[in-house]
Amino acid sequence: MDQVPLLAVASVAKSFGAVAAVRDVSFPLHAGEIHALVGENGAGKSTIVKMLAGVHRPDTGRILLDGRPLELASPADAISEGIAVIYQEPTLFPDLSVAENIVMGRQPRRSLGRVDHRAASRLAADLFVRLGVAIDPGRPARGLSIADQQIVEIAKALSREARVIVMDEPTAALSGVEVERLFAVARSLRDGGAALLFISHRFEEITALCDRVTIMRDGRHVSTDPLDAIGVDEIVRRMVGRPLDTLFPKREVPVGDVVLEVEGLSRAGVFRDVSFQVRAGEIVALAGLVGAGRSEVVQAVFGVDPRDGGTVRVGGTVLRAGSPRAAMAAGIALVPEDRRQQGLVLEASIERNATSTRWRSLARFGLLVGGAERRSAAEWTARLQTKYARLDDPVARLSGGNQQKVVLAKWLSTAPRVLIVDEPTRGIDVGTKAEVHRLLSDLATDGVAIVMVSSELPEVLGMADRVLVMREGHLVAEIARSDANEESVMRAATGQVAA
Amino acid sequence: MSDLMKRFTGWDAAILAVLVLFVIVAGLVVPDFATGRNASFMVLDLAPVLLIALPMTLIIVTGEIDLSVASTLGLSSAVMGALWDGGMSIEVIIPICLVLGAVLGAVNGLFITGFGLPSLAVTIGTLALYRGLAFVVLGDRAVAQFPGSYTEWVIGSSAGIPNLVWPLLVLLLVFGTVLHATPLGRSLFTMGAGVDAARFSGIRVARTKFWLYVVCGAVAALAGVLWTLRYSSARADNGTGLELAVVAAVLLGGVSIFGGRGTLWGVLGGVMLLAAVQNALRLADVSNEALQVVTGLLLIVSVLAPNAVGAIRSAVARRRRRPPPPAPAAPPEPLPVSSDPSPSPAVRSS
Secondary structure, three states: OOOOOOEEEEEEEEEEOOEEEEEEEEEEEOOOOEEEEEOOOOOOHHHHHHHHOOOOOOOEEEEEEOOEEOOOOOHHHHHHOOEEEEOOOOOOOOOOEHHHHHHOOOOOEOHHHOEOHHHHHHHHHHHHHHHOOOOOOOOEOOOOOHHHHHHHHHHHHHHOOOOEEEEEOOOOOOOHHHHHHHHHHHHHHHHOOOEEEEEOOOHHHHHHHOOEEEEEEOOEEEEEEEHHHOOHHHHHHHHHOOOOOOOOOOOOOOOOOEEEEEEEEEEOOOEEEEEEEEEOOOEEEEEEOOOOOHHHHHHHHHOOOOOOEEEEEEOOEEOOOOOHHHHHHOOEEEEOOOHHHHHOOOOOEHHHHHHOOOHHHHOEOOEOOOOHHHHHHHHHHHHOOOOOOOOOOEHHHOOHHHHHHHHHHHHHOOOOOEEEEEOOOOOOOHHHHHHHHHHHHHHHHOOOEEEEEOOOHHHHHHHOOEEEEEEOOEEEEEEEOOOOOHHHHHHHHHOOOOO | OHHHHHHOOOHHHHHHHHHHHHHHHHHHHOOOOOOHHHHHHHHHHHHHHHHHHHHHHHHHHOOOOOOOHHHHHHHHHHHHHHHHHOOOOHHHHHHHHHHHHHHHHHHHHHHHHHOOOOHHHHHHHHHHHHHHHHHHHHOOOEEOOOOHHHHHHHHOEEOOEEOOHHHHHHHHHHHHHHHHHOHHHHHHHHHHHOHHHHHHOOOOHHHHHHHHHHHHHHHHHHHHHHHHHHHOOEEOOOOOOHHHHHHHHHHHOOOOOOOOOOOHHHHHHHHHHHHHHHHHHHHOOOOHHHHHHHHHHHHHHHHHHHHHHHHHHHHHHHHHOOOOOOOOOOOOOOOOHHHOOOOOHHHHOO
């Protein structure tokens, strides 16, 4: 392709602290094409989207529109340059009408600065005709389905003459019919000369809709090819293909008795009929795409989230639902997904955070005096080789990896029989990752039953004895270590039928 | 007890220093301020504020608030008057009032933890409700002639120390120990600073908050009993507006209105400073309206000052450690974009 692309991402890179999210990525986006952007969770897709949306600025590299470098300092800049981003869950004003949402910020005026509601409605109605959808411009945005909200966002983008439309996993929450309608709209936009960047985990959608595909892995650009020149198998291979090295010091451990037994666990609209068992010394991974319901399941097991039905047994004893304290008493520990909100109180000290699960056992005659907390915090942070200046420092001052070690210290100090870790190495550096993996391996050797939720396939494959795969709230596959590979897990997670 | 020493640094120490300074200056400038008689009066004046400030501190530390305390005090006083008027004995009436306070607190707690309503809204509602009930119970009558032995004990003193000092001291020690040296106290700070993290640590947030409101109601009712005995007068409008003084004293004592931070020793300083300022102004013949103005100003200062101090301190700290550490604010990459509120319509509308 010789012509100047409508939009070009040119050698952009972006780091957050020590974590390089995107490194040296380039690809062109041409007018009149639908371009797929694929990669594993954490490959850097979202960061690219945020750079196009003006939310993040690239550390190095540029974004070119018609060959002209752009300075996107804010989302407003991106919009005025004609770049629109449609998110998975749009953010409309619920109490304004559909038409008002579309003209928000640039309302047609009558005399004396009054808003011309009739003109706004007409404009909205025209846009919906162009898109071939039937939405009443006068109705409030509240109560619109996600699919309709996305259409409204697209109409809004059109009203501002957007030429580049980025759709970030738009189909994740849509039904089959709604997906078809969105695709029809996307095709008509393409045929009208717009460039669409389409991000999705569903390969059948990509093959049905897209013209070209750019693959990212570990923040790097892997390839950009016409879709008919590359099969789904090859896409998956390029997305995940990398050797499993010493990052994953998994040891073979003799497996003991069943410790954790989950049976028929359900929560309306979130997950259904989830059953599995974990034995002492076993590491069971819970894999799947973001939004498949994995975190919700483990949080329901721990009792911090509600559940509608099903039972959880630890060592044969049924656990009371909805009580983290009962779960802790039974020996369950949960290292949660969101370290900063759920795992830690950032403004509290390292000591407070590291001991917050065991104050009652550290107290003597009900009183926390005599330095028992300090000793416990010092012991467990030292065991996990946590680097800090003083135990009184707020935990917010630590790096992500050391914060995660404090969370681990907090839970390991309760001597759990069942350790649930949710994204245990998210956002931490490679060295600490390896330490966390070694720690999990050691714990399994000591007979702890481990459940690991992870979106990183190499971690899943490198650490797990068994892989449970969830898709859309259901447990869809159980894969033994010997059969687990990138493709088998990815296929189960995305619902691709094995070839 | 080095831990205790550390707690006295910072805002608490500043408040205590200001208190000492103020007492010295007022003692020199205001006639009759530095007398034993005046000191007893001050104790009587600050007793209800300090009493209610104890559970209020615990509630504010968890990030909630209870504005209905003064109305609970009033309703307790009105019920006490009505029952006394009806011929019941004081030994029965006082426990009834305390239970009533606990029930009123439980109503607050139920709305806040059971239905998940904001405590500010709920307790503004019950502020009006409980005061209204007090007038329903007693109208605008005043009931007097409570047993002399009780009223005399409340206002009396022995060996120059007011009798009320001793129960106040005991309660202060109990609440201080609970807040600063027990698992319960630790969990109050934790839920105030991060309610999600508290839940994920197995802390029973709702249950704990519910019982705090129950205790707060009972203590406010006890304050109502003492108030009634002190003035030997049960009235429905007793203690009107006292909740402001209590909240002002707690915040002045360095407790963060957002929860998660504060000490009971600081609150003691805040209560005493507020009482000393009001007492000195009153001795200096300053009008009641001016007293209100001063209370309001102290409330604002108490909210502003710790924030200002904190801002200055963190600015200094930031300057000291350059380059900044790996920004903890940067999200790890795989966050779903949908959770990022940045490109909201509010931003786009510019």
